[in-house]
Amino acid sequence: MRLWVGLRTGREEARIIGARVPPGNPEMPANPAEKRLVSARCVCYEPAPEGSTGVFAMADDGSIRPLIAGNWKMNGRRADGVALARELVRQARRSTRADLRCDLVICPPATLLTMLAEVVADGPVGLGAQDCHPLASGAHTGDVSAAMLADAGCRYVIVGHSERRTDHGERDEQVRAKAEAAHTVGLCAIVCLGEAEAERARGETLAVVERQFRGSLPVAATAANTVIAYEPVWAIGTGKVPTTAEIAAVHAQLRALAGNQMTDGQRLRLLYGGSVKAGNAAEILAVANVNGALVGGASLSAGDFWAIARSCP
Numbered sequence: 422m423r424l425w426v427g428l429r430t431g432r433e434e435a436r437i438i439g440a441r442v443p444p445g446n447p448e449m450p451a452n453p454a455e456k457r458l459v460s461a462r463c464v465c466y467e468p469a470p471e472g473s474t475g476v477f478a479m480a481d482d483g484s485i486r487p488l489i490a491g492n493w494k495m496n497g498r499r500a501d502g503v504a505l506a507r508e509l510v511r512q513a514r515r516s517t518r519a520d521l522r523c524d525l526v527i528c529p530p531a532t533l534l535t536m537l538a539e540v541v542a543d544g545p546v547g548l549g550a551q552d553c554h555p556l557a558s559g560a561h562t563g564d565v566s567a568a569m570l571a572d573a574g575c576r577y578v579i580v581g582h583s584e585r586r587t588d589h590g591e592r593d594e595q596v597r598a599k600a601e602a603a604h605t606v607g608l609c610a611i612v613c614l615g616e617a618e619a620e621r622a623r624g625e626t627l628a629v630v631e632r633q634f635r636g637s638l639p640v641a642a643t644a645a646n647t648v649i650a651y652e653p654v655w656a657i658g659t660g661k662v663p664t665t666a667e668i669a670a671v672h673a674q675l676r677a678l679a680g681n682q683m684t685d686g687q688r689l690r691l692l693y694g695g696s697v698k699a700g701n702a703a704e705i706l707a708v709a710n711v712n713g714a715l716v717g718g719a720s721l722s723a724g725d726f727w728a729i730a731r732s733c734p
C-alpha cells in the first residue's frame with residue numbers, strides 16, 4: 422500500500438503538503454490506521470487507495486488553505502502543455518510560504534494527463550482531469566473513468582462544469598454519480614454549480630445554487646474529498662464578474678448548506694470561478710467564504726495563473 426503523509430516544510434511554515442512516501446520509509450509508522458504525530462517533519466498520515474492520493478486541505482491553524490485550480494478546457498498540445506506545467510512547477514518549487522499561500526492544481530485535457538503526471542510528479546502542483554464517467558469501465562465510447570484518471574496520476578477531477586451541463590445535457594444526478602465515482606478511487610471531486618444569466622435576472626440565484634448543491638453532492642462528500650466551485654454561467658469566459666457582495670451572498674449560502682449537510686462542512690473549500698484574472702483575483706479571493714478559484718482562460722498563461730495564486734490572502 423502507498424501512503425500519503427503531510428510534511429512540515431519548515432519551522433515557521435506549518436502548512437501541510439501532500440507527499441508520497443514509499444513503503445519502508447523510515448518515517449513511516451508501523452500502524453498506518455490512525456493519525457498521530459509521527460515525527461518533527463511528518464505531522465500526519467493517511468492510508469489512501471492503491472494508486473490514489475491523499476488530499477490535505479487544512480493549514481495547521483485550522484483555517485482553510487485556498488486552492489487555485491486551472492481548467493485548461495480543450496486547449497493544449499504536448500509541447501505547450503509541458504512548457505506551461507514545467508513553468509508552474511518551477512515557480513512553485515522555488516516559492517516560499519509568503520509567496521504561495523494556496524494549493525495549486527492544473528486540469529489539462531485528457532490527452533496530456535499521463536505526460537503531465539510525470540512533469541508534476543510528487544511536486545507542489547496537483548493534477549486533475551476535467552470530467553469522468555460514473556462507471557469504472559465498459560462500453561462507453563469516448564469516455565474516461567475515474568479509475569483511469571487515478572491510474573494516470575490525477576488527484577482531482579472537475580465534475581458538473583456548466584459546459585458539460587450545457588454541451589452534454591448533464592444533470593445533477595449524473596454529476597453526483599461522477600463525484601461518487603471519483604471518491605471511490607480516492608480522487609477529490611471539484612463539483613461545479615452556478616446560475617444562468619436568466620436565472621439571476623429572475624432572482625433565482627440562491628434557489629438554483631441550493632438545488633444544484635443538494636442534487637450534485639454525494640451523501641458521503643467531505644471536505645477532504647470534495648471541493649465546490651461556484652461559477653455563474655454568465656461569468657464564464659465573458660469578462661463579466663458578479664460584485665463581491667453577490668459572490669459573498671452565494672458563498673455564505675453554500676457554507677450554510679455545507680454545514681447542514683456535512684459533518685466537516687465548515688472546512689469545505691468553496692471556490693469562485695468565472696472570469697478570474699490577475700487584475701481581479703485579490704478582490705475576489707478576499708471575499709468571505711471564498712477559498713480559492715477555478716480559473717479558465719487565465720490558467721493558460723503561467724504568468725497570469727501565478728499572479729492569481731499569489732493573490733490569495
Ligand code: PGA
Binds near residue numbers: 658694695717718719
Ligand atoms: P474563465 O473560465 O476563467 O475563462 O471564465 C472559468 C471556468 O470555466 O472554469
